[in-house]
Each structure stands twice: as C-alpha cells, then as structure tokens.
Amino acid sequence: MVVATPTPLLRRGTKKTAAFGVPTIDLSEDKSIASEMIVKACEDYGFFKVVNHGVPKKVIARMEREAVDFFSHPIAQKGRAGPAAPFGYGCKNIGFNGDKGDLEYILLEANPVSLSQRAKTMSNDPSTFSAVTNDYVSAVRKLACDILELVADGLWMENKSIFSKLISNSQNDSCLRVNHYPPFIAPNNNFNHNDNDDEELNNHWDPSSELVEEGLHISPLIPAVGSKSRVGFGEHTDPQILTILRSNDVSGLQICSHDGFWIPVPPDPNEFFVFVGDSFQALTNGRFTSVRHRVVAINSWKSRMSMMYFAAPPLDAWITAPPQINNSISSNIYRPFTWGNFKQIVYSLRLADSRLDYFKNHAQ
Numbered sequence: 001m002v003v004a005t006p007t008p009l010l011r012r013g014t015k016k017t018a019a020f021g022v023p024t025i026d027l028s029e030d031k032s033i034a035s036e037m038i039v040k041a042c043e044d045y046g047f048f049k050v051v052n053h054g055v056p057k058k059v060i061a062r063m064e065r066e067a068v069d070f071f072s073h074p075i076a077q078k079g080r081a082g083p084a085a086p087f088g089y090g091c092k093n094i095g096f097n098g099d100k101g102d103l104e105y106i107l108l109e110a111n112p113v114s115l116s117q118r119a120k121t122m123s124n125d126p127s128t129f130s131a132v133t134n135d136y137v138s139a140v141r142k143l144a145c146d147i148l149e150l151v152a153d154g155l156w157m158e159n160k161s162i163f164s165k166l167i168s169n170s171q172n173d174s175c176l177r178v179n180h181y182p183p184f185i186a187p188n189n190n191f192n193h194n195d196n197d198d199e200e201l202n203n204h205w206d207p208s209s210e211l212v213e214e215g216l217h218i219s220p221l222i223p224a225v226g227s228k229s230r231v232g233f234g235e236h237t238d239p240q241i242l243t244i245l246r247s248n249d250v251s252g253l254q255i256c257s258h259d260g261f262w263i264p265v266p267p268d269p270n271e272f273f274v275f276v277g278d279s280f281q282a283l284t285n286g287r288f289t290s291v292r293h294r295v296v297a298i299n300s301w302k303s304r305m306s307m308m309y310f311a312a313p314p315l316d317a318w319i320t321a322p323p324q325i326n327n328s329i330s331s332n333i334y335r336p337f338t339w340g341n342f343k344q345i346v347y348s349l350r351l352a353d354s355r356l357d358y359f360k361n362h363a364q
C-alpha cells in the first residue's frame with residue numbers, strides 16, 4: 001500500500017492542494033492483509049483504490065461505450081430519459097434544492113426491471129443498453145460485496161456478510177450515476193489547477209450546441225470567461241454505504257482530508273476508487289468517516305466521464321452499528337434510522353450539508 005503523508009497545502013477555502021499517495025489495495029493479496037489494509041484506509045481516509053478488482057475490462061469498456069453514445073446525442077434526445085427527479089437525465093441541476101454543477105448526467109436505479117424500462121428512453125438499442133448496464137451493475141455490486149466482506153473480516157465480525165447482505169438483498173436501493181463534464185480551458189491558458197477560489201459557476205457550456213465527432217473527445221470549447229476554475233460537482237459526502245467510482249483518464253476529482261485539505265486524485269481508468277458513505281460511518285459508529293469530495297474542472301481538451309455505483313440497502317433496512325463494532329466511543333453516536341428515513345433527510349438538504357448530524361444522539 002502506498003500512503004504518503006498528505007502535504008498540507010490546500011485547506012478548504014484556501015489556495016493550494018496536497019500531494020498524496022492514494023491508499024491502494026490489491027485484491028489478489030492474501031485476504032487477511034487486504035482486509036487489514038481496507039479497514040485502515042476506511043479509518044484514515046474513507047477512501048482508497050482497488051487493483052486486481054476482478055471486474056472484466058470488457059464489461060467496463062462496453063458500459064463506457066454506451067454512456068459515450070448516450071451523451072453524444074442532441075439534448076432533445078437525451079431529455080427523453082426524463083428529467084432527473086431524481087432518476088433520468090440531468091444537466092447542471094443537482095437534486096431539488098438549488099445545487100448546480102458544470103456537468104450533465106444520468107442517474108439510474110440499479111435493478112434489472114427499472115433499467116430495462118429506462119433503457120427504452122435512452123438508447124436506439126434498448127436491449128443492448130440494459131444488458132450492458134446490468135452486467136456492469138452486477139460486476140461492481142460483486143466488487144462492493146467482496147470489499148464489505150473484507151471489512152467485516154478486518155473488523156473481526158463473526159458474521160462476514162453483516163454488511164454485504166445489506167446491498168446483495170434483492171430489495172437494495174442502489175443506483176448508478178454517469179457524470180459527463182465538459183472540457184475546460186482556462187482563459188489565457190494560465191489556469192492553475194491548484195487554485196481553489198470557489199468562484200461563481202460559469203454557465204457557458206451548452207450540451208445542446210455540442211458537436212461530438214469522436215465519442216467525447218472533440219467538443220467545441222466554451223471559453224471560461226472571467227474564471228480560473230469551475231465547480232464540476234460541488235463538495236459533499238455520499239449518503240449510501242459504499243461508492244465504487246471509475247472514470248476515464250481526465251482528472252478533476254479531489255478528496256478532503258480530515259484536516260481540511262483538498263487532495264487531487266489522479267485518474268486511473270483501469271482501476272476503481274472506493275468511498276465510505278454516510279451510512280457506513282453510522283454502521284461503524286463513526287470508526288469510518290464518509291469522505292468529502294468534489295470535482296473541479298481541470299485544464300483539459302477532453303471531457304471527464306465518471307461512473308459511480310452507489311451501494312445502498314433496502315429502504316426499510318436499519319442503519320445502526322452492530323454491538324461488535326469496537327471503537328474508542330462506547331455509546332452509539334447516532335440513533336438507529338432506516339435507509340428510507342435517511343434518504344428523506346438527504347433529499348430535503350443541500351449537496352454540501354452534513355446529514356448525519358440530524359441523527360446524532362443528544363448526549364453526543
């Protein structure tokens with residue numbers, strides 16, 4: 001595992017970024033080593049990369065091709081997938097409470113019935129679209145389950161499927177998101193991607209005017225007048241248990257360290273990045289921390305495309321730490337809640353809000 005101590009260069013709201021070796025877990029390693037390393041990464045960062053993950057390259061490549069094809073269509077056609085409410089096609093608006101980002105996206109329920117319905121509005125070849133998406137979802141769900149079983153092992157839980165069973169349940173509420181960020185070239189070519197002025201978002205990109213000739217690679221550049229940086233996806237934590245992210249080779253993702261520094265994560269199209277979500281923080285009584293992250297536009301002629309599988313339990317599943325979780329805190333930080341209760345709060349709040357605070361026990 002490569003873990004360099006982050007150099008404290010970029011505090012939230014200040015100007016610089018930190019150097020960081022992303023904790024990397026090789027899933028072909030001995031199980032006891034991998035499980036110990038995963039637990040450590042979840043405790044220290046709430047974030048890590050997995051290699052030798054077992055997701056076939058072909059499954060990833062086919063999913064990427066479908067997504068590239070979808071975003072290459074004119075806006076009127078993409079809009080047929082329905083406004084993101086929350087599922088469907090969205091452009092710039094995120095959620096229902098006024099958050100905006102410089103991206104377009106699709107958000108899909110990750111179950112075969114919903115995927116086959118939605119595919120009819122998303123592709124000229126719906127059966128291929130739903131087959132490809134289902135294959136991708138099954139492969140990343142298996143990866144998420146493998147990781148959760150390793151976590152249970154690393155935490156010395158008797159029941160190794162105590163966490164994975166929540167997301168392998170047939171009623172799981174997991175979803176799949178594909179984000180597409182426009183290319184960004186700073187004015188006068190003096191863009192410093194370490195800059196962190198959270199300037200007003202520029203709304204110059206209009207996907208309806210985009211001329212995509214070769215997949216996502218050729219798009220007319222919309223000059224970023226008067227701005228040195230653009231927020232692609234504002235800072236937040238993911239509400240679910242675990243997020244499995246894969247992106248193309250365009251950078252932009254940053255994670256926030258415990259001491260408030262923004263750390264750029266170099267993209268790696270062959271591997272997956274894993275984020276601890278709010279629900280996992282609650283399930284481990286705060287032993288793991290859900291990691292704050294964001295996407296900031298980086299000087300690039302190419303658009304960034306990322307796919308996130310958000311692993312969530314059924315709506316009626318209780319999120320509460322099992323008694324065997326031992327950390328330095330003896331009482332429960334959070335009162336028990338169902339995933340359905342939590343989702344309601346999530347959707348009533350803004351992207352950057354700390355939703356778990358609403359479930360804190362009063363004594364805390």
Ligand SMILES: C=C1C[C@]23C[C@@]1(O)CC[C@H]2[C@@]12CC[C@H](O)[C@@](C)(C(=O)O1)[C@H]2[C@@H]3C(=O)O
Binds near residue numbers: 086097107
């Ligand atoms: C502003 C919002 C969008 C979001 C729901 C929320 O009210 C707050 C959390 C957001 C988030 C972040 C992680 C995932 O991308 C997402 C699908 C999720 O579960 O929570 C989004 C929600 C969304 O875009 O619908």
Ligand SMILES: O=C(O)CCC(=O)C(=O)O
Binds near residue numbers: 179238245308
């Ligand atoms: O697009 C990315 O790389 C990350 C997006 C993200 O964090 C999200 O959709 O929740």
Ligand SMILES: [Fe+2]
Binds near residue numbers: 236237238293
């Ligand atoms: Fe996220």
